[in-house]
Amino acid sequence: MTTRDHALLRIAVDLCVLTVREGSLQALIITRGNEPFAGRLALPGGFVRTDEDIPDAAIRELGEETGLDLGRLHLEQCGVYGEPDRDPRGRVISVAHLVVMPDLPLPVAGSDASGAAWRPVDEIRGGLAFDHDRILNEAVERARRRLELTTLATRFCLPEFTIGDLRTVYEIVWGEPVDPRNFSRKVVNTEGFVQPTGTKRVPPTGRPAALYRTGAATTLNPPILRAGGH
Amino acid sequence: MTTRDHALLRIAVDLCVLTVREGSLQALIITRGNEPFAGRLALPGGFVRTDEDIPDAAIRELGEETGLDLGRLHLEQCGVYGEPDRDPRGRVISVAHLVVMPDLPLPVAGSDASGAAWRPVDEIRGGLAFDHDRILNEAVERARRRLELTTLATRFCLPEFTIGDLRTVYEIVWGEPVDPRNFSRKVVNTEGFVQPTGTKRVPPTGRPAALYRTGAATTLNPPILRAGGH
DNA sequence: TCAAAAGTGTTGGATCTACACCCATGG
DNA sequence: CCATGGGTGTAGATCCAACACTTTTGA
Known part of the structure; x- marks a missing residue:
């Protein structure tokens, strides 16, 4: 030394x-x-x-x-x-x-x-x-x-959240809009991302939204990518 | 305090x-x-x-x-x-x-x-x-x-390398085979991953392979993903 | 002519984007 | 019945794995 x-x-x-x-x-x-x-x-x-x-x-x-x-x-x-x-x-x-x-x-x-x-x-x-x-x-x-590669977004949410809540997290953290309809499918179809509680939340106006809890997965496969590439 | x-x-x-x-x-x-x-x-x-x-x-x-x-x-x-x-x-x-x-x-x-x-x-x-x-x-x-998300693999290679050299890096680091034909296209079509030198290297047997240098890109968009997901 | 490695063409399936459309609620 | 946000269907583009096939060399 x-x-x-x-x-x-x-x-x-x-x-x-x-x-x-x-x-x-x-x-x-x-x-x-x-x-x-x-x-x-x-x-x-x-x-x-x-x-x-x-x-x-x-x-x-x-x-x-x-x-x-x-x-x-x-x-x-x-x-x-x-x-x-x-x-x-x-x-x-x-x-x-x-x-x-x-x-x-x-x-x-x-x-x-x-x-x-x-x-x-x-x-x-x-x-x-x-x-x-x-x-x-x-x-x-x-x-x-x-947010692209893991389920971190759920950590921004309260224990029970709607897909809309989760989408808002993506939009605000990324600073860009996310298509609500496609986002909903991606999240629900990704094994282990969220699990439905069976209950709903009624918004001030509009159709009630299903409530979810964080699922068991930590990585997203496939990832949810931003529009601009990076 | x-x-x-x-x-x-x-x-x-x-x-x-x-x-x-x-x-x-x-x-x-x-x-x-x-x-x-x-x-x-x-x-x-x-x-x-x-x-x-x-x-x-x-x-x-x-x-x-x-x-x-x-x-x-x-x-x-x-x-x-x-x-x-x-x-x-x-x-x-x-x-x-x-x-x-x-x-x-x-x-x-x-x-x-x-x-x-x-x-x-x-x-x-x-x-x-x-x-x-x-x-x-x-x-x-x-x-x-x-290796999935960046051009790090070129750092395992000498200054001039073939696509086959680069593929070998992926196979050995990942511990799984990679299809040579599809890999070749992915690398060459990814903007900034590698740049051709114009020269070739003749192997002991087989067709000569084009030589490349590291390109300017550091992140891969789209990524090159492993087969098993993770 | 053969073996070996490089590289191209092509096809079927998966996935994504964009958007039309329907659903369920409060006022 | 209208506004509002939740959610489904679907067509077209794109991407990708798989694999048949061609190219180029040394022996």
Whole structure:
């Protein structure tokens, strides 16, 4: 081995928590209370503790900063950001995570952050602290691809949802319209994507829609592809 | 913020370097010279230095342990492995990388490792130190998916290759036969996958095959899918 | 002329897109 | 009975697996 100057570093988790809300794709954003970047917007996150596994740190930080319980939510590693100067406090390596959840009321913010709130991705893009803009963009792009190849979209929905709800998720995350009639068939004919509950939901106007729950499948075969190729 | 016991940790890079050689998918494996796991097989890797970016550390370690120059090779992060007890020396978090390269003669092993060598993935599976079996399996599975969706396969080939060479890569990495006639058309008709050099290579027996170079595209649209779905 | 590998033509089936059309409900 | 959203039928285009067949070389 060469010189033994391998560093002792701090390692952090950052969370890109996404939901579909009020007709747009939104991310959970905190306003930083401390330096560096005090007063600026950032993704929730924090340092990993001694003897703490990385997913556990992500779950803990999300609870501390937003009051959310990751128990039933989709949590997925989506990159390591380790440039030496990415944090002015010194060397910090961050493991970014993508979290997807339905539009639930936010519990009151916990001790750590002076307010976590949903903000439309399109509004905050370009204004985040650290390298969080890059993390956000890469996480959103990953979510878009995941909708093509996996059943991730159901994670944006409440436990019971209609095909229309699911289609809205695709339209908002992809930012393009999806044909309701063909989409309905694709979803229902894809083994394990959704399972009917047998019940229906009556909309304010129009025909009642069948309700579904998430199915057992995780990958979509065949995939559901966006129109533009990519 | 809560208690400030966030740890100072060591961070390492591990490298899953893959090639197609002698009719099988092979990985670059070292025999460990030091404890822990002295004498056992492992993936190349080592600690990240102070002020060193993570990809730079991967490139440096590969050079030190194998003499290879990553300059023109495919290098891709493929996961973070951070369980508290994964390394008996203490808390070490590893960023795993997938490297893909053609079957080139290995430079003489450098200072660090007493011998890096190609070993068929199927032979070493289950026998690696640390959690490297898991890293290897996940990296190989990622490579398999990458062949479906990207032009990664050309990275297994020398600068000039035939469609047959490329097909062999698919067959060996996927572990299943691919129809030569349909494959040829798919590759040639996919914009930007390969570009003809205008020259040919004459095999020991049979009709000469046109030679190609890597094209400009990185993603395959449409994808080239395996038979079994997944 | 034969073996071997490269490459083309073609066909039937699967799948997707686009859109016409029908269904079920509240006002 | 009308507006609204849910859902089905279907024709045409497109894509793809399978395989017969042709091409081009060395021996």
